[in-house]
Amino acid sequence: MNQSISQSKQSKSQAVNWGRQLLNLLLTLALALGLLSPATVPAARADSDPPRAHPALLQLAAEHPDDTFMVIIQREVKNKDLKDDDPETAVEEAGGKVRKQLDIIASFSAELTGKEIEKLAKNPKVRWISFDAPLVSTGGFGSYTYRDEFTAMSYSSNNGTQNWNAWTEIGESDGTGSGRARVVSSSYCAAGSCLRIGAIGASLTDRGVYRMADLSGATAATLTFSYRRYISDNTGGNVSVAISGDGGITWTTLATYSLTSGDSGQVQQSFNITAYANSNTRVRFLGSGTTDGYLYVDNLQIEYAIASKFTAAVRADQLWANLKGQGVTVAVVDGGIASHADLQTADGSSSRIIAATNQISSSLIIAATNQADAASASDGHGHGTHVAGIVGGNGSLSGGAYSGVAPGVNLINVKVSNDQGMAITSDLIDGLQWILNNKAAYNIKVVNLSLNSAVAEPYHTSALDAAVEILWFNGIVVVVAAGNNGTGSEPVTLYPPANDPFVITVGAAEDKGTPGLSDDTMAAFSAYGTTESSFAKPDLVAPGRNIVSLLASTSAYAYVNHPANRVNSSYFRMSGTSMAAPVVSGAVALLLQDEPNLTPDQVKYRLKATTNTAWPGYDAVKAGAGYLDAYAAVYGTTTDSANTGLAASQMLATGSDPANSSVNWNSVNWNSVNWNSVNWNSVNWNSVNWNSVNWNSAVWDD
Secondary structure: OEEOOOOOOOOHHHHHHHHHHHHHHHHHHHHHOOOOOOOOOOOOOOOOOOOOEOHHHHHHHHHOOOOEEEEEEEEOHHHOOOOOOOHHHHHHHOOOEEEEEEHHHOEEEEEEEHHHHHHHOOOOOEEEEEEOOEEEEOOEOOOEEEEEOOOOOOOOOOOOOOOOOOOEEEOOOOOOOOOOEEEEEOOOOOOOEEEEEEEEEEEOOOOEEEEEEOOOOEEEEEEEEEEEEEEOOOOOOEEEEEEEOOOOOOOEEEEEEEOOOOOOOOEEEEEEOHHHOOOOEEEEEEEEOEEEEEEEEEEEEEEEEEOOOHHHHOOOHHHOOOOOOOOOEEEEEEOOOOOOHHHEOOOOOOEOEEEEEEOOOHHHHHHOOOHHHHHOOOOOOOHHHHHHHHHHOOOOOOOOOOOOOOOOOEEEEEEOEOOOOOEEHHHHHHHHHHHHHHHHHHOEEEEEEOEEEOOOOOOOOOHHHHHHHHHHHOOOEEEEEOOOOOOOOOOOOOOOOOOOOOOEEEEEEEOOOOOOOOOOEEOOOOOOEEOOOOOEEOOEEEEOOOEEEEOOOOOOHHHHHOHHHEOOOOEEEEEOHHHHHHHHHHHHHHHHHHOOOOOHHHHHHHHHHOOEOOOOOOOHHHHOOOEOOHHHHHOOOOOOOOOOOEEOOHHHOOOOOHHHOOOOHHHOOOOOOOHHHOOOOOEEHHHOOHHHOOOOOOOOOO
């Protein structure tokens, strides 16, 4: 079932090759920072035409003519009979390397120097050259914070994501600027002003401050601060820090700081206070004894996580009596899926991961820390397993607490990134080709893409957008994360494939750990906006903040590098539109179990028509049609279609005027689209290039 890549000794030349590729990735990332402009849609070819390539790629090629770049080259099929060299031959004769055939979009990936890219872009058999861009996963590790940096001479400063009550004095009531507990400006603070507790030749007993924080529902909580002691004499006394989980009825001392010696600088402290998380958790600093010194406290923070109630928020749990996604297969295109008890069948007899494939390039395997995981379809990073659990985990190890949206669904593991989360566009397209080739064998109905290109490009020239459209036209619902860059300061905030008008682009909402929507808001990181082609995205939103899902292993990259996000040895917490997209993918699986004959366009229309807009954070610009409601979608009745009249990607177009071009039946390539599954009202078929339509895999009705 698993397609493996054989292990072999990697040569020095391969390592050098990866170094060249890494340079290309770094150059490419400059594009994501808005340093270079995105491509424009190609027009008719003429002798005087400019080279057919992403303008930013041409700029980099001119500036670095001897550097090697990773690119995707689309063939101009209608010019295949010209005498010019075929693109592959031209690449090899120029000393480059052809890497992968991407037949799904009549393209191939290659490595080529900058000066040869400039030449190849003028070859009449080349339609377009774009970056084989790095991909960015859209999962993160954010949490909530109560924080006081004492930026003002006040007991009420709030510098975290949440506002909390002011400090309350203990044993005195003389305010912020007086007494043995006060806020002061001092060089002993971490910066500027801070909290000071102490006295010179006086008693500190039962003098101090406390502050209350609402940590109800928190699955993890950590208290951190820095301190520094100043001592005038060594007469004694101390200050203790304590925590209460019952509103101050009982206290647990976390540490005691003797005021008999000083510190040369601020000292960092951290305490796990998860066991004390409550609606009235209190932190206290309290003195005792007579002293000649002070304790200075600065940058005090409580960082905590609330587990999202995402299945309840989208009302998926109300469908489980009859629908759990059985018989529907979702392909998770990501960093692999680890074996996990929550991905077994209900009786535990077998895995619901029914097939797996590894499409990552050998160069990325070389770069991986754990080459054994990278060369298999396993998940050495943790992102892919987490996504898979949101789609279809059954919560068997948590008593159902951490179930996914469709706990009976089948899964396909399509690995396209290594155990450090590194991925490139051509490997993703190769994974989409595998899905197209195997969709009938495994009944693949849904594809989840929780990753975006790092390079902005219009959907009409993006190879990745063209590939997802081919799947869409083949009856596969493609669900894509919107991205985590929010509004940002860049002119483009939606990167391929999130900018494609056909697919379902998903933004992230924040459910605040409650099943109802009365307190829900948009997640600040969720990308939204208007694409280069004037399409508003996202299409809808789903919970994407503090999502607890499956942990790949305790040696996974995410687990090792983000200890604050650990729940236990089986579950992990992440945030991002990466987490929101699989919520929608799971909901699509439930809908297609109930109505298996719906087309992707009908699914998209149904989801958008049944969203919830009655929640505090709803804003059509940021949230599209609204908040996913899986229950309403399943019980909806509309069979109308989305995407009506949209032009397909011009990567699939032919002729000087795509809107008026005719079909060249003599050059049809019969491989890519199952026309029986296409909603003919949805696409402006006059814009489709029949040269890139592949009919050999079509499933014909008798």
